[in-house]
Amino acid sequence: xxxxxxxxxxxxxxxxxxxxxxxxxxxxxxxxxxxxxxxxxxxxxxxxxxxxxxxxxxxxxxxxxxxxxxxxxxxxxxxxxxxxxxxxxxxxxxxxxxxxxxxxxxxxxxxxxxxxxxxxxxxxxxxxxxxxxxxxxxxxxxxxxxxxxxxxxxxxxxxxxxxxxxxxxxxxxxxxxxxxxxxxxxxxxxxxxxxxxxxxxxxxxxxxxxxxxxxxxxxxxxxxxxxxxxxxxxxxxxxxxxxxxxxxxxxxxxxxxxxxxxxxxxxxxxxxxxxxxxxxxxxxxxxxxxxxxxxxxxxxxxxxxxxxxxxxxxxxxxxx
Ligand SMILES: NC(=O)c1ccc[n+]([C@@H]2O[C@H](COP(=O)([O-])OP(=O)(O)OC[C@H]3O[C@@H](n4cnc5c(N)ncnc54)[C@H](O)[C@@H]3O)[C@@H](O)[C@H]2O)c1
Numbered sequence: 612x613x614x615x616x617x618x619x620x621x622x623x624x625x626x627x628x629x630x631x632x633x634x635x636x637x638x639x640x641x642x643x644x645x646x647x648x649x650x651x652x653x654x655x656x657x658x659x660x661x662x663x664x665x666x667x668x669x670x671x672x673x674x675x676x677x678x679x680x681x682x683x684x685x686x687x688x689x690x691x692x693x694x695x696x697x698x699x700x701x702x703x704x705x706x707x708x709x710x711x712x713x714x715x716x717x718x719x720x721x722x723x724x725x726x727x728x729x730x731x732x733x734x735x736x737x738x739x740x741x742x743x744x745x746x747x748x749x750x751x752x753x754x755x756x757x758x759x760x761x762x763x764x765x766x767x768x769x770x771x772x773x774x775x776x777x778x779x780x781x782x783x784x785x786x787x788x789x790x791x792x793x794x795x796x797x798x799x800x801x802x803x804x805x806x807x808x809x810x811x812x813x814x815x816x817x818x819x820x821x822x823x824x825x826x827x828x829x830x831x832x833x834x835x836x837x838x839x840x841x842x843x844x845x846x847x848x849x850x851x852x853x854x855x856x857x858x859x860x861x862x863x864x865x866x867x868x869x870x871x872x873x874x875x876x877x878x879x880x881x882x883x884x885x886x887x888x889x890x891x892x893x894x895x896x897x898x899x900x901x902x903x904x905x906x907x908x909x910x911x912x913x914x915x916x917x918x919x920x921x922x923x924x925x926x927x928x929x930x931x
Pocket of ligand 1: 703
């Protein structure tokens, strides 16, 4: 059984790769990260150091960043990952690139080392195709920022062995997560399925002239926002009375949107180059300063909401 001291391999040091490495280092692991371009190493190390300071200041990590970074190595040689019992990739969302990486990892890893993919949308079963030991490939899906969120989904593809998934579930509690197990591969896993169902409905309301972005965002924030960190849909229905939901479902489900293509106006925005706050072009108007401020506020909020949720029962289980 792995402990929180052991070596973990990761691949990729982009947006998520940096926050995942931060989380593992802060949990006490020795970490080795494979990158394509070793020139990225200096910048990524700086970014990780700033996250570790943030964790230290928030008391999410007791050791000093310098001590934690002493256990961090960046390499461009895949053979350096050979001793890892767990390697998690967070490279570009491209099926061919991920499959090629898994084949290369299989050349150097032991047959019982676990390989995790942070894919958001590629079915784990598809990624298992052609592997020599597909049973050790799992989806290990983090949320951004990975060093702050308590979220983690562990996904079994058709050929995954449950015993490996259970190992990661146990290990992840040591990373400060409240992991969820997805026992059978399903597109979008849990959180993204729920989020995209909500987004589809939000687009329906705008596109059909029922409400503006602002009114939808406001309602969402002040209703769902008040309970969703405390309880998921099932606990929420228990607390607020199941029969009413049953009655509403009978009338409302037939009315909900079931469009299967993305709405035209998001395509138009993307075609015009809108990326959101990262380039100050989105559904709302921004200056570069206001866009930066929104990103900063969002990061602060993630830390606050984490603290708030930790005051309440964990793991959605029974009260003791
Ligand atoms: N951004 C998010 O909020 C988020 C959330 C959950 C999951 N994910 C998933 O995580 C993965 C990474 O997303 P991201 O947002 O960090 O992307 P990103 O573009 O910021 O980073 C990807 C990094 O992978 C590197 N890379 C590409 N091929 C590589 C290889 N063969 N070996 C080593 N490095 C390689 C790239 O140079 C880049 O630095 C994707 O699969 C994405 O779907 C992202």
